[in-house]
Amino acid sequence: MPSESWRPDDRVLSVPLFAGEPQSDMEATLVRWTNKLNDEFPDRLSHLVWDRGRVRLLEEALEGISRDDEECPEHLVAFYRRSLINRLTGLGPLDALLLDDTVAEIMVNGQSAYVERLGVIEPRRVEFYDVDEVQDLARRIANRAGRELNTEVPICDARLSDGSRIHCVLPPVSEVPTITIRRAPLQTMGVEQYLANGSINPELLEDLKDLVHTRHNIIIAGGASSGKTSLLRLMASWIGDEERLVTIEDVRELNVEHQNTVRLEAHRQFTVKELIKSALRMRPDRIIVGEVRGHESLDLLEAMSSGHPGSLCTVHSADGGMGTIYRLARTALEKGVGMSFDSLIQQIMDTIQIIIYLVREPSGHRRVDTVMNVTPEALSMRWHWNGGAFSKGDPHAGVSQIRTHQDEKVFFTGEDQ
DSSP states (O other): OOSSOSSOOHHHHTSOTTSSSOHHHHHHHHHHHHHHHHHHOGGGGOOSSOOHHHHHHHHHHHHHHHHTOTTSOGGGHHHHHHHHHHHHHSOGGGHHHHTOTTEEEEEEETTEEEEEETTEEEEEOOOOSSHHHHHHHHHHHHHHTTOOOSSSSOEEEEEOTTSOEEEEEOTTTSSSOEEEEEOOOSSOOOHHHHHHHTSSOHHHHHHHHHHHHTTOOEEEEESTTSSHHHHHHHHHTTSOTTSOEEEEESSOOOOOOOSSEEEEEOBTTBOHHHHHHHHTTSOOSEEEESOOOSTHHHHHHHHHHTTOTTOEEEEEOSSSTHHHHHHHHHHHHTTOOSOOHHHHHHHHHHHOOEEEEEEEOTTSOEEEEEEEEEOSSOEEEEEEEOSSSEEESOTTOOOOOOOOHHHHTHHHHTTTO
């Protein structure tokens, strides 16, 4: 790595945009350097989005070009080089945050920026000239990832080449342009980390493994950033290589380490619902859905109950147990599936066998909260967090009361929100 890097430091960032010469001279310099990069190192510009290895190759090439440029004032070389890299890599001022491996998530609300580090959200200073620059950055990210983002299509999900997930929203849907980046972990969480963090204990771990090996249909539920995808990835890694898996996601982030796996990703008219139908023709032993949000839940339930046991999925839910079942039923019912609420509840309870509920504590610590057995008649507690340790079963657990269709009307009138 060169001794002088484009990576921002206090000295470089302290140089104002107009320091020493007009902005027009800066633009001329950046155009001149870009042309030389295109002529001498066209392969270094071939990447679509931010990629750690390719950025390093690009900065090495640019260092040589800038060092030989006699027209650029010496005190501005590092600043110009950093500015050009920001433009070429597609993530602009956010590159400095992406190079910090302790940052798990980056959130940009207009000109304000926040990061999640070690489970705690904190503000970070990022130099955006105005909200238009943020909007241009969001569009550039979407375009380079092959997605559309404009006032007609103001919401976009995209994935970086390192596996990080990007979600962009523009006005009029949002008040200001917003960009959210969920970093792909450099190393996926293994069993040792789960045990060391206290997210599970050895007995619970062995029980979850046994549930996977005995092909139980499992739902992993929880709120945002509670660790659903990470646990799903870990549990999928316990499936034997003799089984064929099909994973289905809106934006691919599971990256299951399994030999015989087909990975499907929703795109335009090919929704998760359509991909589940397609997966049934691929001879899967198990279907794994990254997240169930709507009426595709019915297709997954049909797959689970008709020759694909042992399937897994995640769902956003504010509560485990019956709360998760109601959540699945409501999302399906909102699409007008032609079934009563009671029938949907019964179909879910006939098909799902285990619900794992995760929580994210105020400190940022993520852990399993409950594991519930599901039968057609009732739910029962298998594991629960008692405030200091994991306990098996629950002496106070009884038969769960199932709401009728009439009771469920409150979910659609907002009376219980």
